[in-house]
Amino acid sequence: MEREKGGGIAELRERIREVTLRILELMAEREKLVREVAALKSGSGEGIVNPEVERELRKAVVSRAAELGLDVETVMRVLTLLLRRSTEIQAKGQGPQGMTHMDLMRLAKRMEREGREVVHMEVGEPTLGAPEHIAAQLTDAALKGYAFYGEAHGLPELRSAIAEDLNERFGVDVKPEQVVVTQGGRFGIYLAMAATLSIGDEALVIDPSWPHYKQVISMLGCRAVVHSTSLEGRWLPDPAKLEDLTSDSTRLMVLNYPNNPTGAVVGRQLLQELVEVARRRNLYVISDEVYMDYSFGEHVTALSAGYERVIMIMSFSKSWGMTGYRIAYAVAPVEVAERMAKLQGSLLTCVPEFVQVAALKALSDRETPRAYRDHMLRGIEVICRYLDAIGAEYVRPGGGMYVFPRIPLGGRDPMEFALDLLRKRGVAVAPGTVFGDYREFFRLSVGDSLEKLERGMAALAEEINSLRNPRG
Ligand code: PMP
DSSP, X not given: OHHHHHHHHHHHXXXXXXXXXHHHHHHHHHHHHHHHHHHHHTTTTOOSOOHHHHHHHHHHHHHHHHHTTOOHHHHHHHHHHHHHHHHHHHHTTSSOOSOOHHHHHHHHHHHHHTTOOOEEESSOOOTTOSOHHHHHHHHHHHHTTOOSOOOTTOOHHHHHHHHHHHHHHHXXXXXXXXXXXXXXXXXXXXXXXXXXXXXXXXXXXXXXXXXXXXHHHHHTTXXXXXXXXXXXXXXXXXXXXXXXXXXXXXXXXXXXXXXXXXXXXXXXXXXXXXXXXXXHHTOEEXXXXXXXXXXXXXXXXXXXXXXXXXXXXXXXXXXXXXXXXXXXXXXXXXXXXXXXXXXXXXXXXXXXXXXXXXXXXXXXXXXXXXXXXXXXXXXXXXXXXXXXXXXXXXXOOSBSSEEOOBOOOTXXXXXXXXXXXXXXXXXXXXXXXXXXXXXXXXXEEOOSOHHHHHHHHHHHHHHHHHHHSTTO
């Protein structure tokens, strides 16, 4: 009896093994077909993702899963992973995805250490840095005892001050329990995504986009579904097209206005329409508003759209030049805020309290964000003047600290061009390919001093002109 049972299990295990290996053969067959589709599509101008085709496939999969008595949710997660793989296969060969503007920044900083002067138009950093009265808080607070383990959510007095500040400025109703102080906006976005996504979920991203969003979505075993905007469309998203990209696996939508890299801003009406898509489809909205203080008109926060599933991200990096302090915050529904704090607590205990005291000081300083915004506006004027001179197309930013012009290079690889410009002329810029499928574009950041921007743009203009007239 015992022996028979053992033999029976061993045989069943063997069959499970065979079935599992057979699934791999089917996966290989599927990938081969996807490659054939990619080959047929190449050069046809047809996009990688076809929402209509995916909808049909999803419907078929759900009904077959039900027929077979499978758990539909699990099957949908597996389907997302298969679709993610199809996208990866088709995206291969669509431009250099490997290097990003952060690698360019690393190279630029290395050149500086070797004694060369570099114009930084590759990263979004106000090079003036944090004002002295904020920096002075660091030692003062550490000496006063703000240098022990603290709460993962953040200092209670800072969370209250943040809620009060938002309520006062935007007429919203944020409670301190909704606020989580995070170690930078980058980490805050990771926490927000990790708290709301599970493996096999989908998230909507509007391109061109800051690469971090897609990186984290992918890191969490999920799939970014991309809505591409264009210069012709003034870089504004189309709510109907965005809705068309949603499926039963979609969990969240990422918004970022004022936008990095385009400088686009959305007015109250368009923002409301985007939020309504999320409401109809029951999605979280991660609204990255780290450039709110660099709005050249009135900033509209997604917190004011009357939707309870908004997670707003704001950072001290841009408004007060505190990039190296690594401090930001999220405002989220309480249960999401709790999940984020718990995760932050287990990963890094807390944000250093003396940094939080400096951030508290920064909140009461409205002068610095205004001065920095004026700097960005003047920098944008400098850049646009040169772009006009070389006849590059662009949309004038409504906020933020970047211009995203179309500068065709006549077939030259944009990352190679950027590396050359940095090594030869000491000018760092970010190619459009970092932000999506934008080979003809460059992102020019205006955080550096106006004199250096002038010099950088003059060098860029010379390089472009010599590309156009190779003989000089
Ligand atoms: N969001 C956007 C759109 C950004 O451009 C940046 C920084 N480049 C951040 C968030 C994060 O900034 P930090 O991590 O310094 O708060």
